Amino acid sequence: xxxxxxxxxxxxxxxxxxxxxxxxxxRQGEVFIVSMPSSIGTGYTWQLASPADSTHVTFISKHYIxxxxxxxxxxxxxxxxxxVKKGWVRLRFQYVRPWEKMLxxxxxxxxxxxxxx
Numbered sequence: 001x002x003x004x005x006x007x008x009x010x011x012x013x014x015x016x017x018x019x020x021x022x023x024x025x026x027r028q029g030e031v032f033i034v035s036m037p038s039s040i041g042t043g044y045t046w047q048l049a050s051p052a053d054s055t056h057v058t059f060i061s062k063h064y065i066x067x068x069x070x071x072x073x074x075x076x077x078x079x080x081x082x083x084v085k086k087g088w089v090r091l092r093f094q095y096v097r098p099w100e101k102m103l104x105x106x107x108x109x110x111x112x113x114x115x116x117x
Contacts, residue, residue, distance in 0.1 A: 041072020049092040056089040
């Protein structure tokens with residue numbers, strides 16, 4: 001393997017996202033956090049692609065946690081929810097620039113399947 005190819009592979013892996021569909025199990029009444037890597041300096045942020053099913057979960061808050069003290073550097077978007085009713089819910093997020101009216105074709109999505117027991 002050439003050094004150039006190896007360097008390309010390493011650099012390509014630095015922005016890995018979790019699997020497209022991540023499953024989680026939480027207890028009824030439990031507060032849980034969904035976290036996804038983000039970089040606020042690019043203008044992109046994670047948002048719910050559609051409102052959460054309020055029958056099963058309640059959205060509490062969203063916070064950006066910087067990975068270091070560099071302005072605009074990488075970090076994590078954290079969404080906090082409360083599991084209110086036993087069942088199953090899918091939370092789908094999109095990585096967007098909130099002020100853009102049209103979603104680009106290459107919009108990234110992340111889905112979490114939440115089982116509440």
